[in-house]
Amino acid sequence: MTILETTDLTKMFGRVKALDRVNIEMKEGEVYGFIGPNGAGKSTTLRVLLGAIKATSGSARIFGKDVWKDAVAVHRRIAYVPGDVSLWPNLTGGEVIDLFMKLHGTKNRGRRSELIDLFDLDPAKKCGTYSKGNRQKVALIAAFASDADLYIMDEPTSGLDPLMEKLFQKQVLEARENGKSVLLSSHILSEVEKLCDRVSIIRQGAIIETGSLTDLRHLTRTTLLLETKKPPQGLSAVKGVHELAHKEGAIQFQVDTEELDHVMAFVSAFGIIRLESAPPTLEDLFLRHYETARPQAQ
Template structure:
């Protein structure tokens, strides 16, 4: 397996007596979109700021491109692009001037691809930054980031302030980065966004990673929702240990099944003469709520 682009092991961060990060461990590999999810205050931004060398870790290890994120931050930053969740811009520059300045600071130039991005994000680059809404400020930073030829892209709640159409544009360009073999670390609380784009996800709660893996891996640990209509009485199905939340109306029932036991439940249903059957795998939102509602 290829060496990780980002490697974090048991990362900790203290602010006085408050422990913001308790135990953060995950890797991001080349050509991978890694989703980093959790509610506000869970530690997502603190983790990212530590990775960027803005904050100094209190314990554990964190490297990007095999280099220490604190002592070799300058070298690392030459190979990454970053967009925070709230962008502040020079008020007297226009949007276009800000984009060009971001590119120049990173040793890049305005290109035809930059112009395509400006068109895609529908940004009026002639306006002064001080006149921009939050969403338009985000667009400036996203256009500059997507214009940059980097090895790692870090997005921390990047679509904050964008409308759904612009979220679609953002997702399209992230998938283009993935197709080009770039690595992406995406922190988001928009679960549909993560579900669509990410190869693997890490769930953070109260400063600790509580689960990492692919969505399919996590679905195996959760429950599939089943709605079934049969010719014979469904009551015996309620007694199966793998069946949860059983509700019956006549010969129609809805219930959840532990995914690993789905085959055995289907075998039990077959003699009841199935007339209609619908099974729905758990969504990322279902998984997230399940993990978050577990006792710490």
């Protein structure tokens, strides 16, 4: 079932087109990655989804409801974590968590205590004394304690140390196992790769790629480290071979994934002694597309 959908979502700020016909379709129980560098349009998209700003044209619906007209009904079932959390400085962390839980109608004190212990937060301290990482913990605890149906997270691990990042990732995976949905906007590609079922890459306000990591990896290259009995003469001229270099008595190069079959047939004639393969990562895909792709209308 589709839980979140945008259709030709466009947002203008004066003459500047911040979003250019953005199309997203997110399924229930899915962790959906939304990636792109600062200024690409991620936060603007999320602000439209949260009903904080109105789209210039196009539509956005969550739980089948219009995010602008039915914002109150939508917010009852979502939890939002921004990348830069601002809290009431004179309230304690525990009081802020309680406030957000009350707004969501959640009374699970056991879950609250469990999360406070997991994230190692002192809830008795006033928010004005918290570091950025501790403010982030308050927002994450409040979100995961709310038992929302959809979590919208914009750079949620900003300011967290690696241990806390792992705890966050575990909570996201548990939420998915419980049938919850997570829209994760992040520039930490390894985090997206670990957590997300599908990803969209946004560039200059337009979606340039969408799909599962398996779907997208055919668009990038596999790195091979090769050692042969005889020098593989002519390898650099073989279709699909790129970035040829000598390394530790072997040859390292990249191969377009769709050309692997005939490249392997070519090098096998030289007597393979050693062959190591590294599959393409999300970072490879992202960098390749961000350097070369132009936004396409959806």
